Amino acid sequence: MTDDVVRRTQASAERKAAAARAHLERGRAAVATEDWGAVVVWLNASAQAALDAVAMREGIDTTRNAHRRAAVGRELHVRGILSRDVLPLMVRLNDERKYVLYEGVEPDIRGRSWEDVFGEVAELVAAAECSPGH
Numbered sequence: 281m282t283d284d285v286v287r288r289t290q291a292s293a294e295r296k297a298a299a300a301r302a303h304l305e306r307g308r309a310a311v312a313t314e315d316w317g318a319v320v321v322w323l324n325a326s327a328q329a330a331l332d333a334v335a336m337r338e339g340i341d342t343t344r345n346a347h348r349r350a351a352v353g354r355e356l357h358v359r360g361i362l363s364r365d366v367l368p369l370m371v372r373l374n375d376e377r378k379y380v381l382y383e384g385v386e387p388d389i390r391g392r393s394w395e396d397v398f399g400e401v402a403e404l405v406a407a408a409e410c411s412p413g414h
Contacts, residue, residue, distance in 0.1 A: 293336040297408035300330035304398075304405050311394065317380040319394065320387040324373040327401050331370065333408035334361060346374040362407055369400050 307322035331349050334356060335342050342349045353366035376387040389397055 289336055293333040293408070296329045296333035296336065297405070300326045300333060300405045300408050303329060304401055307401075308398070316387050320373060320376045320380055320389075323397060323401050324377040327366070327370055327373055327404055330401070330404040330408035331356075331366065334404075346370070350374070363403070364400070366400070366404055369397070369404075373397075373401075 303322045303326035307319050307326060310316075310318035310322060328346065328349055331353055332342050332344075335349075335352050338356065338359075338361060340352055340355070342352050350367045350370035353362065353370050356362040357365040357367075372389065376389070379385050380387055
């Protein structure tokens with residue numbers, strides 16, 4: 281890649297990481313009103329933006345597709361870029377987002393606590409915020 285392409289990619293990854301952080305905070309705010317549908321929508325958006333940021337820095341195309349992102353999340357873990365395999369998280373959040381938006385049902389995080397889900401997404405956001413050289 282040329283220096284210009286590298287700079288543009290880094291800037292785009294930084295914007296994605298900032299969006300991921302903002303979405304995570306919107307999800308936290310929705311907890312206060314117990315709007316679990318909004319929580320899962322914002323957590324899904326946060327996780328996807330964060331994963332995009334990490335993948336961009338690694339030169340991996342997610343093609344802005346939820347299933348591709350989930351597979352990339354696993355790949356990033358196998359490569360040692362992410363500390364955990366986020367494929368299950370990505371699939372669950374995306375599925376629950378669809379149930380909430382398209383079917384009008386409350387999200388089901390399958391016996392997990394919201395605190396655990398927030399922790400996993402926050403870990404992914406932190407990885408997105410780590411720029412090369414930090």
